[in-house]
Amino acid sequence: MIHKSLSLLVLAAFCFCECLQAQDATQIIERANEKMQGESSKAEMTMQIVRPNWERSVSFKSWSKGEDYSLILITAPARDEGTAFLMRENEIWNWLPDVNRTIKMPPSMMSQSWMGSDFSNNDLVRESSIVTDYSHTLLQDTTINGYECYRIEMIPKPTAPIVWAKVHTYISKEQYLQLRSEFYDEDDYLVRIMSGSEVKEMGGRLIPTKLEMIPVEEEGNKTVVTYQSLEFNIDVSERFFSIQNMKRIQ
Secondary structure, eight states, rough: OOHHHHHHHHHHHHHHHHHHHHHHHHHHHHHHHHHHHEEEEEEEEEEEEEEETTTEEEEEEEEETTTTTEEEEEEEEGGTTOOOEEEEEEEEEEEHHHHHHEEEEEEEGGGGGGSSSSBBBBHHOOSSSSTTSSSEEEEEOEEEEEEEEEEEEEEEOOOOOOSSSEEEEEETTTOOOEEEEEEOOTTTEEEEEEEEEEEETTTTTEEEEEEEEEETTSOOOEEEEEEEEEESSSSOGGSSSSSHHHHHHH
């Protein structure tokens, strides 16, 4: 009886530790996500698409409110100026001013390339949430670019609109900076790596201002997004994120 009681006690303690670990991992993800997102935000960014034989630059503005509302406006080059992308709850829209047409994007398009880059449509409009659409587990700590980091494994929940089988993300312990993410397919192959660097203060917060996405098996390909400005907790209502506003925003 004593042996059985001790066994049950050890099992209960183990289960408690596992639950606590999962809770801690999710809290870390929440803090890192909040740091980059806030209740609302406005940003200006430049994206450099690099290929072995050519390069292309795209500039854009971005507004967001929570995880349900996002709007992106292309400002350069001239041929793409005015093109906009809107996420409103579970709906994604694309405005093409050259043909005066609004397109509702089906879920099948979310994993496709955004503006010919190594980022997907989902990466930019955030249809999925790193907080609510994944289960989180702490792995062994590590160091990234001199920062002591938590290493967290994120497994998509069964109903989440995510193509990855798992994601390993690295978050600094002191400032909760997202410094690296590794994306794996269902065969456990590493498909792409996203790195954050050039940590600076923007909008009163210390953040990585340069994001680099590298497809592992496509040598010479990468996409680099650089923040020019970033404001947090701006005064913006849900009405701002409308199809009508997407067509006239500047």
